[in-house]
Amino acid sequence: xxxxxxxxxxxxxxxxxxxxxxxxxxxxxxxxxxxxxxxxxxxxxxxxxxxxxxxxxxxxxxxxxxxxxxxxxxxxxxxxxxxxxxxxxxxxxxxxxxxxxxx
Numbered sequence: 001x002x003x004x005x006x007x008x009x010x011x012x013x014x015x016x017x018x019x020x021x022x023x024x025x026x027x028x029x030x031x032x033x034x035x036x037x038x039x040x041x042x043x044x045x046x047x048x049x050x051x052x053x054x055x056x057x058x059x060x061x062x063x064x065x066x067x068x069x070x071x072x073x074x075x076x077x078x079x080x081x082x083x084x085x086x087x088x089x090x091x092x093x094x095x096x097x098x099x100x101x102x103x
Contacts, residue, residue, distance in 0.1 A: 001061050001063055002061075002062050002064070003059065003061055003093060004060040004089055005058070005089070007087070008086065009055050009084060010022070010085050012054060014085065015054055022083060029080045037071070040063075041063040041067060045061055
């Protein structure tokens with residue numbers, strides 16, 4: 001199963017601590033994220049915030065890249081991604097997986 005890193009940043013003006021519309025959207029996404037992940041077999045392995053940098057990192061375990069693309073096309077997820085100033089998705093692997101490539 002591929003591992004995906006999501007790296008997202010928002011401006012101070014869009015920070016949910018200062019922006020009611022963003023706070024409402026983030027709350028909606030948080031309440032429905034489990035349901036959407038289950039629908040596509042996506043697992044959130046962890047989420048980290050760096051508040052003073054307005055940075056969020058999430059790690060997903062996905063069944064296939066195609067399935068993850070379909071998850072990203074969900075209207076609520078698309079709206080959430082669009083609310084960020086930058087949002088990158090990167091396919092990643094563990095150190096152990098990368099060492100296997102060297103053999």
